[in-house]
Amino acid sequence: MLKQQAQKHQRFAIKKLSVGVASVLIGLTFMGVSSVSADTDTQSAAANQSAVVNTANGAQTDDQATTNQPKNEETSVAANKSTASQAASQNNATATPAAENNSTHAAETKAPDYYNVTVNFHDVTRGGNIQVLNRNTGRYEYKQPYQTTVWAGRNTYQIFKAPIAGYQLLNPEVLDQYFDFDQSGYATVKQGYPEQNISVTLNYAVLSPLKVEYIDTDNGHVLASMELPSYYMVPESPAHKNGDVKSPDASKYEGAAINIPGYQLVSEPVLTGRIDGQTQNSLTDKNYIHLTFKYKKVMDNAEATTTTPGKDSTGAVIVNKWSNLPGMFVVRGVYGLKNSEDGNGNVEQRTQDLIDRYKKQGFSYIGTTNKLFNDDYYNFYATGTYIYLIPNKPVQVNYVDEQGNKLADSDTLATNAANPDQTNQGINSAAYWNPAGEWTAKPKDIHGYHLVKTEGATDGEFTAYQYVTNFVYAKNPEIVDPNDPTPDQPTDPTKPTDPTTPTTPTTPTTPETPGNPTTPVNPGQPGVVPGTNQPGQPVVPTQTSKQVTPAKDSHNAQQLPQTGNDNQAAVLGLGMGAVASLLGFLGLNKKREN
Known part of the structure; x- marks a missing residue:
């Protein structure tokens, strides 16, 4: 039966996706929803499938159990377990008190005939149980604990260390305390293991994207x-x-x-x-x-x-x-x-x-x-x-x-x-x-x-x-057109600056002593006054310069000599002399004519 199951075909569709952000799908899987689908005809030896398991309350179906065990094989185990329990009950009912004591002592040293095995699958990255793809529905589901009853020395038909898509098993060594594994990875309870109830928690971490x-x-x-x-x-x-x-x-x-x-x-x-x-x-x-x-x-x-x-x-x-x-x-x-x-x-x-x-x-x-x-x-x-x-x-x-x-x-x-x-x-x-x-x-x-x-x-x-x-x-810089009649906008007047403090006037220098007046040249011979026989008066030269005593102001400040006034007097004198000479010259000419 197991061989026939292994020969069934499993198929997967190659998908072309237009996105791949892990956080999106992780969020969906937390809600029990997945947008990923996988096409499959049947499930392989490692695929999820229904299995009959034994608990204290009897047999039940676990759709999420990962098992390689065919249904009829698991059912046979359950039936054998029930028969063994009935036989043990009958033996206990007919046993004498001494036999009961001997049986109790033997039970303390003898390994159980069968074991109740529970395996939990814990997600250390997200918390809670790990999430697995249900190949029939194409949806992710939380993986429930796997429970079974197995006879001592019998194969569990479970590969507890089998890879689970999207996860890495972190503590596989914990299984070695209870089970032996063959070359294919199938688990068998260790021979002579004394505890009848075996409970294991496997820790898984999400693979890095x-x-x-x-x-x-x-x-x-x-x-x-x-x-x-x-x-x-x-x-x-x-x-x-x-x-x-x-x-x-x-x-x-x-x-x-x-x-x-x-x-x-x-x-x-x-x-x-x-x-x-x-x-x-x-x-x-x-x-x-x-x-x-x-x-x-x-x-x-x-x-x-x-x-x-x-x-x-x-x-x-x-x-x-x-x-x-x-x-x-x-x-x-x-x-x-x-x-x-x-x-x-x-x-x-x-x-x-x-x-x-x-x-x-x-x-x-x-x-x-x-x-x-x-x-x-x-x-x-x-x-x-x-x-x-x-x-x-x-x-x-x-x-x-x-x-x-x-x-x-x-x-x-x-x-x-x-x-x-x-x-x-x-x-x-x-x-x-x-x-x-x-x-x-x-x-x-x-x-x-x-x-x-x-x-x-x-x-x-x-x-x-x-x-x-x-x-x-x-933006281009602005260019002013000289032919543009539009007057320029007046600019705001600048604020006047504060006046500066006037400087202190300097003390005037001492004026130079004016020079002595020059001696006038001898006047020319007087001419005859026109219309008379009287000679003309000689031209008296004007004084070309004189010494000017500077006046003192109310502050006793000295002033420079006013040389401009002397120059004006000299010019006036020369002018008068020139007029007199001209008149004398005219008079002389008239006398000659007479």
Whole structure:
């Protein structure tokens, strides 16, 4: 029966998602809701299935129990336990007092015939029970404690150390106190264990999510980033650790570079890894698994405004809503078969074809969780493979002044020439056609302003986050037209300054002593007065200068001599002498005529 159960096929659909923010889904799972689905025909040996378990009150069904035990096998155990209990009751009813004492003494030293086993599953990251995906409903549910009754020496048909998607078991050693494990990981109660009731609490921590980051290698600034959750992936199985290469290995993942305008990729375009058990430190400290892609700035412009500077920042966060894209396919498998077998074909090529298809339609490929490779053996512990394809966003072009004020209407650039239907320039999000290809932004001529700076690239390829280019302008200086008849506006008068304190007058210097007057020259011979025989009077020269005694003012201050007055007297004297000479000359001429 167990062999037949193991041969049933399990299948998972490869999903294409347009978002991957772990915090969103974690919030939903707390409410018992999940937007993730997994297609499955049946459940594998490690899948959740109904099981009949025994408790003190009898048998019950636990839909959340993780068990490899078929229903009829568990029912048989319950029936055997009931028969054994009845036989023990009959023996006790017919026993003598001495026999009862002997039986009691033997019970103190003899191991129980069967054990009541309880295993609890505690989430140390979120608190409460861990959350598991119900493969039948596609919803996450809280995992209830596993309870069973098992005969001594019988296999529990449980792999208690089996990986659980999204978690890492922290204390597997606690199981070693009660159980022995075979190569496949199945548990059997230790022989001779004295306690009949076994209760174990297994502590699990949430696996660390992936952080895909795109950074500027020159300054360490994060240009963009996206978070990919890990709760579909699993660590390495116990059987694989023990050397069974056909048993599930740890889940693998992949991250990819994207187009960033103004930058050139200088690292590998694809990074891969496998889950190694790294877990979150707390709900807020996610202890990311980093996939870092390095870029070098190739534009002269300043960084785009969508870029958040700072080495530890998240940059332009890439987010969107959850949705399944058309074209997903199913991968089937069982233990011992590779992913390329069981009719799955070339899984790697089929996956790449999907990625290429949606890149053409305007999506950016960010990465894959639980990535499938053809030669890997089927992992029936993982709950699905998810390809993260993010719809590209339009480019926004702004025209602003140096204070960020809008000077002209912004432009939105969005085209996809690959779409046969070029209505709306090939953009049709309802049909999964988004912006793709090259774009170019140009500045506008704005009256009264001139371009002074450009923030962001002016060309590039559409990418997974909103890219913004800013053209920054400054106001032109005012130019006065000399022919403009408009008079200038009067300016406000300036405030008069306070008068300064007058300086003290200086004491006048002592005047120089005037020189002695010069002796006048002898006058010429007098002429005859016209009309008479009397000689003319000689011209008496005027005094050319005289000494002037300066007057004293009321303050006894000395004054300089008034030389201007002497000069005037001398000029007057010379003038009178000249007139007299002229008259004498005229008189002489008249006498001669007579």
